[in-house]
Amino acid sequence: MDKDIFKEDDALWKAFKAGSEPAFGQIYRREIQALINYGKKLTPDTVLIQDAVQDLFLEIWNSRLRLADTDNIRFYLLRALRNKLSKKIPGAVTTEPKEEEIAEPSIEFAILENEDRDSRLLRLEKALQKLSRRQQEAINLRYYHDLSNEEVARIMGVNYQSACKFIYSGLKILKDCIIFLVCNFFIYSTL
Amino acid sequence: MDPLKYHLYDFLEDDSFRKWALEIPSAEFDRWQKHFAGSPGMQKNMLEARQLIRDLKNVQTLPADRVLEEKIWKSVQQKKARFNILSVRRVAASVAILAGVLLGYYIYTRQPFARNAWELSHEIVEMNDSRQARTLVLADGTEVRLSPGSSIHYGESFNLSDRRIVLEGEAFFDVARNPEKPFLVISNGLVTRVLGTSFTVSSNDSEVSVSVKTGRVEVLSEESYSRMKDTEKHLSAAMVLKPNQKAIFSRKEASLTRSLVEDPAIVNPAARPATLSFDNTPATEVFDRLADAYNIEIIYDRDMFSQCRLTVSLEDEQLFEKLDVICKTFNAEYRLSDAKILIEGKGCKF
Numbered sequence: 001m002d003k004d005i006f007k008e009d010d011a012l013w014k015a016f017k018a019g020s021e022p023a024f025g026q027i028y029r030r031e032i033q034a035l036i037n038y039g040k041k042l043t044p045d046t047v048l049i050q051d052a053v054q055d056l057f058l059e060i061w062n063s064r065l066r067l068a069d070t071d072n073i074r075f076y077l078l079r080a081l082r083n084k085l086s087k088k089i090p091g092a093v094t095t096e097p098k099e100e101e102i103a104e105p106s107i108e109f110a111i112l113e114n115e116d117r118d119s120r121l122l123r124l125e126k127a128l129q130k131l132s133r134r135q136q137e138a139i140n141l142r143y144y145h146d147l148s149n150e151e152v153a154r155i156m157g158v159n160y161q162s163a164c165k166f167i168y169s170g171l172k173i174l175k176d177c178i179i180f181l182v183c184n185f186f187i188y189s190t191l
Numbered sequence: 192m193d194p195l196k197y198h199l200y201d202f203l204e205d206d207s208f209r210k211w212a213l214e215i216p217s218a219e220f221d222r223w224q225k226h227f228a229g230s231p232g233m234q235k236n237m238l239e240a241r242q243l244i245r246d247l248k249n250v251q252t253l254p255a256d257r258v259l260e261e262k263i264w265k266s267v268q269q270k271k272a273r274f275n276i277l278s279v280r281r282v283a284a285s286v287a288i289l290a291g292v293l294l295g296y297y298i299y300t301r302q303p304f305a306r307n308a309w310e311l312s313h314e315i316v317e318m319n320d321s322r323q324a325r326t327l328v329l330a331d332g333t334e335v336r337l338s339p340g341s342s343i344h345y346g347e348s349f350n351l352s353d354r355r356i357v358l359e360g361e362a363f364f365d366v367a368r369n370p371e372k373p374f375l376v377i378s379n380g381l382v383t384r385v386l387g388t389s390f391t392v393s394s395n396d397s398e399v400s401v402s403v404k405t406g407r408v409e410v411l412s413e414e415s416y417s418r419m420k421d422t423e424k425h426l427s428a429a430m431v432l433k434p435n436q437k438a439i440f441s442r443k444e445a446s447l448t449r450s451l452v453e454d455p456a457i458v459n460p461a462a463r464p465a466t467l468s469f470d471n472t473p474a475t476e477v478f479d480r481l482a483d484a485y486n487i488e489i490i491y492d493r494d495m496f497s498q499c500r501l502t503v504s505l506e507d508e509q510l511f512e513k514l515d516v517i518c519k520t521f522n523a524e525y526r527l528s529d530a531k532i533l534i535e536g537k538g539c540k541f
Contacts, residue, residue: 058267
């Protein structure tokens with residue numbers, strides 16, 4: 001494993017652009033799992049993800065001299081990966097907003113036996129699956145990859161309001177589902 | 192809206208709160224810590240938001256895919272070793288590119304500099320196989336606008352010890368100024384040497400031309416350059432070009448000719464459009480103003496043209512169009528000689 005020589009994104013990126021192999025390695029090691037994770041959210045096709053991620057790193061290496069500066073490497077790479085994947089699988093990664101995709105909370109949830117960490121996460125995972133693909137993607141970028149609303153909008157190719165809407169409506173559904181389940185659970189357990 | 196719910200979403204939306212919830216250091220970390228301890232009324236919402244943020248992080252975390260990580264890294268390393276982007280899924284395209292690269296390499300190695308004076312270790316190749324000009328910025332900040340079908344090569348040590356690149360085809364260079372490290376463009380037998388300036392180099396099989404936009408540019412044949420000792424390289428038998436000048440190097444005759452660029456630009460910053468608007472202006476002043484604005488030498492017989500006067504506005508025309516108009520009015524002709532403009536005519540007699 002490479003040691004992290006560069007602390008700040010800005011310096012790391014500049015070193016990489018100047019042709020530093022260690023900087024390139026550091027970027028790869030640091031970002032690869034996030035990229036694989038995001039790729040898997042967008043498509044189940046691992047070969048496609050492998051292909052796109054590999055192209056992405058080769059391209060940034062080969063064209064490093066003319067890349068713009070960035071202070072958020074992850075944002076830069078996630079956006080580039082999404083562009084690549086949406087080119088390879090037209091339709092699979094949409095950018096056209098579709099109103100009907102905004103899912104409404106569903107009441108079909110399994111009632112769980114124990115209120116421990118694992119079951120809480122399992123419930124959340126099930127709730128996440130109830131979201132539309134775009135809500136899921138926005139929540140993933142915001143709460144897994146720690147990007148700002150602005151960055152989420154730019155990666156998904158939608159305007160700022162739409163991104164906020166995906167995130168807010170997504171959170172609302174998650175919240176409602178969880179509360180609903182908690183209530184259900186209490187009702188169940190008091191019976 | 193229920194204010195407690197509002198607060199929950201407010202927390203969820205706040206970037207610095209999210210960092211606090213995930214225990215990532217930030218400038219706001221202590222503020223949130225204090226806020227949490229000091230506002231019991233808020234704690235329920237804060238805890239709930241924190242839990243959801245942490246859960247969202249955990250639930251979306253997939254087991255690290257180390258196998259895929261290694262697989263991709265290996266193939267990136269193999270493929271980046273030399274030349275460009277070859278996708279696994281674009282084998283056909285990559286064969287075509289490889290053929291192009293081999294051809295380029297063949298042409299390149301045929302030239303004398305490739306094997307001796309200009310051998311570049313671990314060279315980097317940038318090519319433009321698109322139909323539009325491609326702009327790239329080199330490590331020293333120099334901007335290169337590569338014309339379609341053209342390519343540049345340079346060593347990995349570019350900008351470390353010196354700045355030299357090999358050009359095939361045509362490119363415009365806006366060179367970042369660095370008097371310590373002259374910038375050299377080697378193109379088809381001609382060496383162009385500059386400190387910091389902008390110019391275009393264009394080469395084909397028979398000739399190379401260098402057109403200067405700004406600054407000072409030296410050109411000399413590669414043969415003369417490689418004969419010089421390092422210490423002499425700043426002196427040179429080089430031809431010095433000024434803005435608006437152009438050198439044409441004929442490979443066959445190994446000769447360098449100086450000329451003017453096709454469309455000279457007004458280079459004197461003091462020249463206003465109004466300077467080229469004439470109202471019954473004597474010919475001598477017309478030529479002087481033109482020469483001054485374009486920083487070009489105009490040679491004419493002062494006595495012969497002393498009677499000529501001009502009334503016309505020539506703000507938008509190209510230099511040679513201006514000269515056409517002027518010469519027509521003065522019943523004269525102009526020609527170019529060694530980047531100078533010679534005006535010939537019998538003058539104006541009334």
